[in-house]
Amino acid sequence: MTTTDLPVPAMRGTEGVPTLAEGESQTGKDFTSDQEVRWCPGCGDYAVLKAVQSFLPDLGLRRENIVFVSGIGCSSRFPYYLDTYGMHSIHGRAPTIATGIATAREDLSVWVVTGDGDALSIGGNHLVHALRRNVNMTILLFNNRIYGLTKGQYSPTSEVGKITKSTPMGSVDQPFNPVSLALGAEATFVARTIDSDRKHLTGVLAAAAAHRGTSLVEIYQNCPIFNDHAFDGLKDRDSAERAVIPLVHGERITFGGGTLGLARDAASGGVRVVEVGDVDEADLLVHDAHAEDPSTAFAISRLTDAGYLNRSPIGVFRQVERPTYDDQTRAQVSAARDAAPGEPAERLAGLIGGGDTWTVV
Amino acid sequence: MSKQVKQLDRVIIRFAGDSGDGMQLTGDRFTQESAAFGNDLVTLPNFPAEIRAPQGTLPGVSSFQVHFADHDILTAGDAPDVLVAMNPAALRANLPDLPRGATIIVDTHDFGGRNLTKAGYDSDPLADLESPGSPLADFAVHPVDLTGMTVGAVKQFGLSRKDAARAKNMFALGLLSWMYGRPTDSTEAFLAKRFAKVPAIRDANLAAFSAGWSFGETTETFAVRYEVKPAPMAPGTYRNITGNLALSYGLVAAGVQSGLPVFLGSYPITPASDILHELSKHKAFGVTTFQAEDEISGVGSAIGASFAGHLGVTTTSGPGVALKSEAIGLAVMTELPLVVIDVQRGGPSTGLPTKTEQADLLQAMFGRNGEAPVPVVAPRSPGDCFDAALEATRIAVTYRTPVILLSDGYLANGSEPWRIPDVEDLPRIDPGFATEPNHVVSPDDPDTRDFWPYLRDEDTLARPWAVPGTPGLEHRIGGLEKGEGHGNISYDPANHDRMVRTRQAKVDRIAASLPPLEVDDPSGAASVLVIGWGSTYGPIGAGVRRVRRAGHRVAQVHLRHLNPFPDDLGEILRGYDKVLVPEMNLGQLSLLLRARYLVDAVGYNHVRGLPLKAAELAEAIGALVAEAEGVEVDLSAPAGDPADHPED
Numbered sequence A: 001m002t003t004t005d006l007p008v009p010a011m012r013g014t015e016g017v018p019t020l021a022e023g024e025s026q027t028g029k030d031f032t033s034d035q036e037v038r039w040c041p042g043c044g045d046y047a048v049l050k051a052v053q054s055f056l057p058d059l060g061l062r063r064e065n066i067v068f069v070s071g072i073g074c075s076s077r078f079p080y081y082l083d084t085y086g087m088h089s090i091h092g093r094a095p096t097i098a099t100g101i102a103t104a105r106e107d108l109s110v111w112v113v114t115g116d117g118d119a120l121s122i123g124g125n126h127l128v129h130a131l132r133r134n135v136n137m138t139i140l141l142f143n144n145r146i147y148g149l150t151k152g153q154y155s156p157t158s159e160v161g162k163i164t165k166s167t168p169m170g171s172v173d174q175p176f177n178p179v180s181l182a183l184g185a186e187a188t189f190v191a192r193t194i195d196s197d198r199k200h201l202t203g204v205l206a207a208a209a210a211h212r213g214t215s216l217v218e219i220y221q222n223c224p225i226f227n228d229h230a231f232d233g234l235k236d237r238d239s240a241e242r243a244v245i246p247l248v249h250g251e252r253i254t255f256g257g258g259t260l261g262l263a264r265d266a267a268s269g270g271v272r273v274v275e276v277g278d279v280d281e282a283d284l285l286v287h288d289a290h291a292e293d294p295s296t297a298f299a300i301s302r303l304t305d306a307g308y309l310n311r312s313p314i315g316v317f318r319q320v321e322r323p324t325y326d327d328q329t330r331a332q333v334s335a336a337r338d339a340a341p342g343e344p345a346e347r348l349a350g351l352i353g354g355g356d357t358w359t360v361v
Numbered sequence B: 001m002s003k004q005v006k007q008l009d010r011v012i013i014r015f016a017g018d019s020g021d022g023m024q025l026t027g028d029r030f031t032q033e034s035a036a037f038g039n040d041l042v043t044l045p046n047f048p049a050e051i052r053a054p055q056g057t058l059p060g061v062s063s064f065q066v067h068f069a070d071h072d073i074l075t076a077g078d079a080p081d082v083l084v085a086m087n088p089a090a091l092r093a094n095l096p097d098l099p100r101g102a103t104i105i106v107d108t109h110d111f112g113g114r115n116l117t118k119a120g121y122d123s124d125p126l127a128d129l130e131s132p133g134s135p136l137a138d139f140a141v142h143p144v145d146l147t148g149m150t151v152g153a154v155k156q157f158g159l160s161r162k163d164a165a166r167a168k169n170m171f172a173l174g175l176l177s178w179m180y181g182r183p184t185d186s187t188e189a190f191l192a193k194r195f196a197k198v199p200a201i202r203d204a205n206l207a208a209f210s211a212g213w214s215f216g217e218t219t220e221t222f223a224v225r226y227e228v229k230p231a232p233m234a235p236g237t238y239r240n241i242t243g244n245l246a247l248s249y250g251l252v253a254a255g256v257q258s259g260l261p262v263f264l265g266s267y268p269i270t271p272a273s274d275i276l277h278e279l280s281k282h283k284a285f286g287v288t289t290f291q292a293e294d295e296i297s298g299v300g301s302a303i304g305a306s307f308a309g310h311l312g313v314t315t316t317s318g319p320g321v322a323l324k325s326e327a328i329g330l331a332v333m334t335e336l337p338l339v340v341i342d343v344q345r346g347g348p349s350t351g352l353p354t355k356t357e358q359a360d361l362l363q364a365m366f367g368r369n370g371e372a373p374v375p376v377v378a379p380r381s382p383g384d385c386f387d388a389a390l391e392a393t394r395i396a397v398t399y400r401t402p403v404i405l406l407s408d409g410y411l412a413n414g415s416e417p418w419r420i421p422d423v424e425d426l427p428r429i430d431p432g433f434a435t436e437p438n439h440v441v442s443p444d445d446p447d448t449r450d451f452w453p454y455l456r457d458e459d460t461l462a463r464p465w466a467v468p469g470t471p472g473l474e475h476r477i478g479g480l481e482k483g484e485g486h487g488n489i490s491y492d493p494a495n496h497d498r499m500v501r502t503r504q505a506k507v508d509r510i511a512a513s514l515p516p517l518e519v520d521d522p523s524g525a526a527s528v529l530v531i532g533w534g535s536t537y538g539p540i541g542a543g544v545r546r547v548r549r550a551g552h553r554v555a556q557v558h559l560r561h562l563n564p565f566p567d568d569l570g571e572i573l574r575g576y577d578k579v580l581v582p583e584m585n586l587g588q589l590s591l592l593l594r595a596r597y598l599v600d601a602v603g604y605n606h607v608r609g610l611p612l613k614a615a616e617l618a619e620a621i622g623a624l625v626a627e628a629e630g631v632e633v634d635l636s637a638p639a640g641d642p643a644d645h646p647e648d
């Protein structure tokens, strides 16, 4: 078997998607559909919807060129509430449909809305393959660490020992850390944010939308009905300061009111939390989301609690440039097209009339 | 030495050897030579599921059968007249299929020691050929050291012994080409091109090919040459084509004729992978191929592409259809065009990956949750796969629906001469994209319109296809039940009942667009009708001819459309006393016909992984004619002018 060097398409960001003309403007209202929102009162999904509705106009992209695709779950109702093109598809398969849309059309901004069960259980295979291919789409993974729509079974992100309807004696399986998983799946953009932090959420969404390739954004989303308080450790004013580790590219990683930082841990090859005063300033880790090697980003992701969330890094873990599947696929198609001039009908006649032929008169 | 030339009207040759012996290539070359010569022909490749089963063993035997004739033929033939066996295993594996008196050309080179044991022979079957106890006593056996002579013929090219011996298939091809007077130039050109980069191998193959020919000419082993004259065929330009190639070309043509870029989402599976391979070569036609992580992703991506305004296609075999079922249901609900190609193979489960069967009909019809009607079409011959792909696309695009096309392993790999159609004569397919809002918001204000994605065309009941990027038509679709017209989620019981019926009615409406069925009933007075679908067309036609040749009446109908059935089918069925339904399954079309038309359909069913045999079918048809008409049916008694009933 042989390989060949592929040309690298030079598209960046949302290039190719039509933008508003001079003088045109869009507001959050333009993006709001006439459908009544039907989540439970207090559901974290509302906050994300509001943030997305108010943030989408800022992209400056034409509304008709935006497509939201979702799977099945509470969060997957999302597309119905946005006045864009949308498809509420089947459980776990949204990345496949989005791959078809994004590959077929360069002029569309493609978004996937999915849940922890949708993306990581039934659709786990599609998620990792979308990430490795780097198809141009932004995936919003609503992680409430529970199956909401089916009324409260544990999910692949639930902590071990979780007592739910299907695990009365406690769940026994080890959860996924979605960020670690994505980094292991060759993702080019991986971020995490929290439903209740509108500013952070919007900032991360903006970065994700601007990234060309697959962006995975894990959103911690509270489900007050079946998994309330799952993120209290990160949200309560008393504990949040020491629990949330904010990642900002190019800045020293500190938290706990500036008292805590991260340093490399020679013994494990990972990173560890240190008291800022205990180490040389030069040894405090500066966040580099653009590092080609994902090892440090992975090490940081491991600081997330697998059990109850008393600690979690948030922000953009990784953002690197790599040619996208869809750009490269389209480049091959157009290169082949350019190399074969002539009317399609004529070329079709040439194709079917090729090979060894004979004529009967 | 001048040799006797004998005229034959048809011959069936089977090339058999180890899977490493290049038998598919040999058969294919012989086929191309015969096609170029002008014979009608049908081929049947048969290869093991294993890529490289242990050399010299029975499971490793690969074969290629070609039936060629001076008249129009319908099948690859029930039994070979000539077997070319390249090793002991090939001889042993194919012997049971040979009729008494068949010719066997056998490479003697490996008939010794371990190779005999591997093939399950205790002693050399070629020893004592003259003795009445020989296992080969009933056949005309020609033992020839093909390998040895090949190695001798290519000595000058300095190849290793192993590489030299590998050209033995070309020696065999040369010999057979001489024996049947085949034109050799296409094979010479083929070899020159195929091995252009390795001159020594190219020259060795060419030398072996020509040595095989000369051997035939000079040896005394073969005293007779045969001539099978060209068959009269309708004027036109022809090529030999396999079903998978014709299907791929049909999809490319569907893209051109609809103006839609083709998007294929597919996961490799035998015997469908060749379509993925072929389409990946046709990017110049705007064809995108996506090798997905699994079948679900294959169909999902195709649905996404369709939503985005491309022609979404997914290709697979039975196990893949099982995985795609839920997504096909999504396409039923979202009413998006989608072409699903199932190249059927033996099942259930992994079944017989390289063997043919047509047991996915009921899966295609009913293999989804809920009331999820999907149109089903089937090609009848390799070349017909081209037209079937265009027809599947026409239905999918016109009616905004997934369509399942049922090919099978026999059609996929088998080949026949195909009259190349004129592109101008191909049907045009109009995507008819929605461009404007279609619904008046209020009668008081007829000028204000919004877009209702489920407002239907009155004729076809199809909904509008509004693709992203079209301003003003933004809308959401999905798998939840739709409210009639506006398409918003609806849990209303009456609405669901209406929508279920409407989706069914839309599929039923397709029947109105179908031409009348062709009933082949020359006498117009038959009391037995034989009805089939898919690749059984050839064997059924050949069986019907045999019965007619014996002086009896029988009618034949072959279905392209399995769902919906053509409107005139019920009346046609009621016009016959007996209806026979031959299928390579346990009676799936029978079940549908019985349920739908209350006819007492009689099944004729085999699931051997091989095409039905014309002779056996003729017996079954004859028996039914005897029963229906109270006559004796003797198939060995030809009646009338044989020219009216060409040999199958």
Ligand SMILES: Cc1ncc(C[n+]2csc(CCOP(=O)(O)OP(=O)(O)O)c2C)c(N)n1
Pocket (backbone or CB within 6 Å): A072, A073, A074, A075, A076, A091, A114, A115, A116, A117, A118, A119, A142, A144, A146, A147, A148, A149, A150, A155
């Ligand atoms: C094929 C299939 N299996 C199961 C279901 C049932 N189901 C719907 S949503 C869901 C889990 C949703 O969990 P998650 O993705 O976390 O979404 P949430 O409701 O928590 O937002 C399940 C099991 C389904 N709709 N389809």
Ligand code: SF4
Pocket (backbone or CB within 6 Å): A038, A039, A040, A042, A043, A044, A045, A074, A075, A144, A148, A149, A222, A223, A224, A225, A226
């Ligand atoms: S069940 Fe939970 S996740 Fe679902 S809508 Fe209600 S609060 Fe939200």
Ligand SMILES: [Mg+2]
Pocket (backbone or CB within 6 Å): A073, A115, A116, A117, A142, A143, A144, A145, A146, A147, A148, A155
């Ligand atoms: Mg969930």
